[in-house]
Amino acid sequence: MTKTDFPPSIRSRPVYGELAPRPGSFHLIVADGEGADAVAQLFARADDSKAMLAKSHILYTAGPNGTDLWDRIEALGAAQAQKAASIPTLLFRLARVLQDMQMGAQIYLTGTEGLIGQAERDIMALGFPHSDIQKEHRGSTVRRVQCVHCKGITENVRTDPFECSHCGLHLFVRDHYSRRLAAFQGVNIDAEDKGQIPPAVERFK
Amino acid sequence: MSLDVEYTFDEFFRDETFVDDFTYRNSPAGIRRFPFPFDRDDYMYSVNMEPHVPGRKGSVFEKTFDVDEHYVSEMRDRARVLARDPLRCQSLPHMTLAGWDLLELIMESKAREYPQWFSLEKNGNRWRWINRPLGIDHTFTFLDETTLPYGPMEYITRQTQGDFTLQDEREGTLWVDAGMVTTQADWSLDFDIGMNFHEWHAPVPLAHEKGIFDRALKFLLKLQHGAPVRRFNWTMTVNPLLDTAPETYPEWGYMRTTLNQDNMGHMMHLRVELQALFRLPRSNAIAFSIRAYLGKFEELVTIPKWGRRLHRVVRDIHPDLAAYKGFLRNRDEMAKWLSKYDDGAPTSAGWWPED
Numbered sequence: 001m002t003k004t005d006f007p008p009s010i011r012s013r014p015v016y017g018e019l020a021p022r023p024g025s026f027h028l029i030v031a032d033g034e035g036a037d038a039v040a041q042l043f044a045r046a047d048d049s050k051a052m053l054a055k056s057h058i059l060y061t062a063g064p065n066g067t068d069l070w071d072r073i074e075a076l077g078a079a080q081a082q083k084a085a086s087i088p089t090l091l092f093r094l095a096r097v098l099q100d101m102q103m104g105a106q107i108y109l110t111g112t113e114g115l116i117g118q119a120e121r122d123i124m125a126l127g128f129p130h131s132d133i134q135k136e137h138r139g140s141t142v143r144r145v146q147c148v149h150c151k152g153i154t155e156n157v158r159t160d161p162f163e164c165s166h167c168g169l170h171l172f173v174r175d176h177y178s179r180r181l182a183a184f185q186g187v188n189i190d191a192e193d194k195g196q197i198p199p200a201v202e203r204f205k
Numbered sequence: 206m207s208l209d210v211e212y213t214f215d216e217f218f219r220d221e222t223f224v225d226d227f228t229y230r231n232s233p234a235g236i237r238r239f240p241f242p243f244d245r246d247d248y249m250y251s252v253n254m255e256p257h258v259p260g261r262k263g264s265v266f267e268k269t270f271d272v273d274e275h276y277v278s279e280m281r282d283r284a285r286v287l288a289r290d291p292l293r294c295q296s297l298p299h300m301t302l303a304g305w306d307l308l309e310l311i312m313e314s315k316a317r318e319y320p321q322w323f324s325l326e327k328n329g330n331r332w333r334w335i336n337r338p339l340g341i342d343h344t345f346t347f348l349d350e351t352t353l354p355y356g357p358m359e360y361i362t363r364q365t366q367g368d369f370t371l372q373d374e375r376e377g378t379l380w381v382d383a384g385m386v387t388t389q390a391d392w393s394l395d396f397d398i399g400m401n402f403h404e405w406h407a408p409v410p411l412a413h414e415k416g417i418f419d420r421a422l423k424f425l426l427k428l429q430h431g432a433p434v435r436r437f438n439w440t441m442t443v444n445p446l447l448d449t450a451p452e453t454y455p456e457w458g459y460m461r462t463t464l465n466q467d468n469m470g471h472m473m474h475l476r477v478e479l480q481a482l483f484r485l486p487r488s489n490a491i492a493f494s495i496r497a498y499l500g501k502f503e504e505l506v507t508i509p510k511w512g513r514r515l516h517r518v519v520r521d522i523h524p525d526l527a528a529y530k531g532f533l534r535n536r537d538e539m540a541k542w543l544s545k546y547d548d549g550a551p552t553s554a555g556w557w558p559e560d
Contacts, residue, residue, distance in 0.1 A: 010408060010413075148393050148395075148396060149454070175407075177404075178399070179399065185393075188454055188455045193459075
């Protein structure tokens with residue numbers, strides 16, 4: 001698996017790199033779905049993977065497309081590794097782990113944009129600069145989108161336009177992205193010409 | 206504690222609306238001082254910044270924060286918008302000091318430049334602020350939030366025309382970490398708050414490729430306290446809606462489909478933003494004021510030079526810009542209506558009406 005190729009876009013749209021081991025007193029790794037492959041590659045790249053695993057805590061959940069590679073995570077043998085039932089339940093555990101984070105810890109996020117964005121949001125809220133967090137996209141490209149009108153967030157958006165799961169307006173999906181909300185922006189597509197809604201196209205898989 | 210406001214209208218301050226029956230209009234004197242933004246017959250982006258120093262007497266550049274005939278009605282409209290949607294005013298926790306900086310800047314400027322309407326008496330940190338047009342007489346302690354009914358930014362911007370954002374400076378860029386945004390040209394503070402300079406400008410077409418934002422940021426990072434700068438921006442708005450927010454786009458978007466040659470003159474407005482930037486002394490943040498002026502097409506063409514020039518700008522603008530500014534669908538009809546006021550005569554350089 002290689003990293004996902006996103007088409008060139010505007011400056012607020014997140015970009016992703018490849019996870020690389022960095023020296024640290026502690027390694028916090030958050031992943032979903034196919035992100036398990038990036039985690040395995042991260043340790044394969046380490047000079048002393050055993051020593052790194054002994055200082056690692058991995059939080060994992062299945063991807064929005066159903067991909068569940070928990071076996072691969074478990075087989076790595078990290079000091080701590082937990083499987084959560086969903087992204088929201090993963091984030092509860094993450095919040096507790098972050099309470100004990102100390103200087104010199106490294107953070108690695110990998111998998112889908114919804115997971116990476118929400119984990120990054122919670123980590124940044126504690127004062128970690130986003131540039132110190134490594135991120136690698138893997139797997140599904142479905143989007144987490146905020147309706148600019150009702151403010152409701154719809155998870156796992158596949159089509160453009162789509163129907164807001166809160167207010168029911170038909171929204172087109174912009175590439176404009178807020179790290180604070182961990183969401184792309186959705187805007188009513190028929191605000192000017194009421195009822196003229198183009199067919200939904202599957203843009204995100 | 207709340208902010209008790211009494212909206213008082215007189216021969217100067219007009220009683221008018223920016224929604225529903227849309228009674229907003231400019232007086233003949235208001236038209237003469239309209240900040241027409243085109244200094245030539247065509248338009249493309251530029252950084253176009255100049256020192257924000259007192260300009261011609263009577264013009265919108267004369268004072269630090271222009272107070273005009275729409276002041277009281279605009280403040281009433283802001284209160285209406287905030288009552289419906291409090292998310293239009295937000296300040297991240299580290300921006301309170303910048304809010305106090307802004308409050309001081311506005312109060313001192315207005316008391317000095319408009320003594321007939323505003324006064325500020327200081328006794329140490331105990332300040333008495335009087336705003337006569339809004340009926341406010343309030344004594345509070347500077348830098349003590351518990352003595353104000355709102356945070357300092359919200360308190361003073363409920364009494365000041367124009368939107369405001371406060372930018373924190375760190376990591377070599379600016380971060381839009383606070384704002385009062387109720388008179389915006391279709392951007393969402395709630396979505397953009399917390400973004401850096403390049404991120405919140407990301408949706409603007411063409412300008413990134415031209416290096417406009419790299420140069421503008423470099424310029425702004427050097428902005429010094431006491432040496433503010435200003436520039437123009439502009440767009441088009443159907444009906445005198447001060448509040449064209451993305452949040453309420455489903456309520457006002459359809460108005461763009463109702464234009465024709467008969468209603469163009471009073472429904473289509475040139476919306477000009479006089480933007481000014483101030484370095485703040487305690488927080489080192491940058492205050493950005495975005496003051497919107499609305500001019501009806503039928504008002505603007507009473508100045509022959511402006512009628513000719515507006516026609517040429519609208520007719521020839523790059524379609525990507527017209528689309529971004531939201532008038533591509535009406536551009537041809539607008540140009541057709543304006544062409545009646547363009548006899549092809551040459552226009553003089555600069556934006557002043559009489560030059």
